Amino acid sequence: MNVDYKKLWKLLIDKDMKKTDLIPVAGISSNVLAKMNKGEFVSMESIQKVCKALECDVGDICVVNEVEEKK
Template sequence: MAVSYDKLWKILIDKKLKKTDLIKNAKISSSALAKLSKNEFVSLSVIDKICFYLDCDISDILHIKNKS
């Protein structure tokens, strides 16, 4: 399985936010942001912080797909 955070980047663009805003306001680490940028799995607490900051649901920011 693979994860895609394309929906997250779209939300940031739509809200005119930068990735640094996400670090500062959602209180996530730069290493968590690096993992998100590489479409790697991050902890659920990181996803929770992002969803709380953006006032959205998990399905609004990520998509899990089969690799095949």
């Protein structure tokens, strides 16, 4: 499985924000932002901070995609 944060990046564009603006606004670390850029999992606490800062719901910023495993 992987996480798709395209909805978050679009929401930031709609709010006229850069990705790096999220660090001070949401109170997340640069490491969390880097993981999100790579489509990696981050803690639910970090997701909650982003949602609170942007006044949105989890489904508004990310989607979990199931990836088939190679055999």
